[in-house]
Amino acid sequence: MIVAENLTRVYTMGRVEVRALAGVSLEVAKGEFVGIMGASGSGKSTLLHILGLLDRPTSGRVTIDGTDVLALSDHRRTLFRLNRLGYVFQDYALIGELTALENVYLTSLVRGASKTEYLERSTDILRRVGLGDRMDHRQSELSGGEQQRVAIARALVNNPSILLADEPCANLDSQTSKSILDLFARLNEELDQTIVMVSHEDWHKEYFCRIVTLRDGLIGEMVECRKEPHPGGGA
């Protein structure tokens, strides 16, 4: 469970102060698929960066599964990201020198998993995202959709309690975007995976359990939208 309380984030650019978040409070329960939406510059990515422990707020508090994550040292935050969070970036953020399989099992290697264990798990997860025949390909040999699937597999390989995705379909065509969202819906419904996803596409709304709309660094609207399993989820 995520509890964010009164988060603010102020960037200083020269003499100008930009208030990206102006006091956001939010709770995400286990098993929720929350969409964070809003116009460009509304603070969506900033909020996700803070929830993903990639950035620190200027003020406020974040608790994830009961841990005050802002009080953690840099080293502890790194371990928290490794063990508890999965992060999917807009532009895939794969390591170009590694194959799809290596990209996926890298974090398992850090966790000290045995070779059999991490190969089995990574192979399995790549098959589940539909890349069973692309495991030995490097980033340059994969399409955008395939790269994003590798990124999702990497984010999921350590069974994170929360999957955070920052506009994962921004660089993909609508067909591929749909397949990615279907995959998220399936993960959410079949594995009860908590997902927080930033998006600005209206048609994505149908996948989310709840939509949080940001406006000028504040929550403008919070809508419960989907009650039934999404058809793409396959449940």
Next chain:
Amino acid sequence: MTAVFSGIKVSAFLAWKSIQRGSRGTLALTIMIIALIFVNLVFLPSIISGVVVTFDAQSIDFDVGNLVIEPREGSRYIDDADSLQKKVEQIPGITGTSPRITAGATFFYRGRNAASTLYGITPEDERSVTRIAEYMTAGEFLSNGDTDSIIIGATLAGMEGEEEGGLPSLQGVEVGDSVEVAYPNGLARTYRVKGIFETQSFGVDTAAFVTTREMSEVLGLDNQASAILVKTAVNGREEEYKREILSYGVQEDVLTFREKSGGFVEQAIQSFNIINAISTLVSLIIAIVVVFIVIFINTVNRRRQIGILKAIGIDQQIIINSYVLQVLFITAVGALAGIGLNAAVTTYLTAYPLVFPGGPVYPDVEASAILRSIASLFAVSVVAGYIPAWRIAREDILTAIRG
């Protein structure tokens, strides 16, 4: 402990993938530069060491032996040289002694003259100390009974029509020729040239030798010597033998061959060491700069990748260590290539040695020099690799990812 091991494993994994799939050209060039720096670090000390070995060998084999006993202060000659010689020969580890009489002389040959040093030796004794007898280029070495014969160094004998550039030269003396020698007491003798020797030792090849018997008669000496050369069983332990000789009650001055050279070799070694230190420093600075630039460019180009690695939960230290391991790999391969390259240079210079005034100089590659070079290369490379990796890896994640 498991976490540390996993961390090293991941660092090694990332380092190896980067080496395996990074730019081959840059890798090869960096390894080549490290190899050349290694050769530079080893080569100069090996030549300096070779020069010292040559000088030492020349001194011991042709000039003064391992030790030289000289008259005590205020005396011109060692009196009762036979007794002293016998006393010294009894000392364990002394394998030979050779009394010498030394005098400045002027040599005359076919209207030409040259001033140089004339030694009076007992040929059989001399054979037990120096190796001049083995370096006869024409004729023969002296015999104990010779009184009308002389052997002359190749430089003093000279070549017909050739000046020796300021060195004493009679320009073309050959075996069988007659040479007149004017002694410092005004007496002159004519000798038949029995042999010509060439040792490549400057001081020896400009000198000439007659027997002690002949020289003592001309100079009116009886059982006296200007010096007694001493040969020891083992080179390098001259100080021990010197103490041993003195402990036998020898009152004369006992000098090691290094002391006899008047500090010339020490001064030369000191000067060479300064040159070597400068050369080593420059080489290591080049190594630091090259490794720093390579890793700096590498990390700057992978700034985004470093940010991503941190974002997905890989510790900063694992990332830094991956670059340090890359540097260690490059240095290890560079040092190995350097050892190969150095072996090739050493083989060539052993076949075609550098020629110094003291004789041919062979590179003397000491294991300690190789180990020292490897250690210093590794030390500077690790530091030069660590700093740029640390600078980029400690950057804020989002700043790094945005590049």
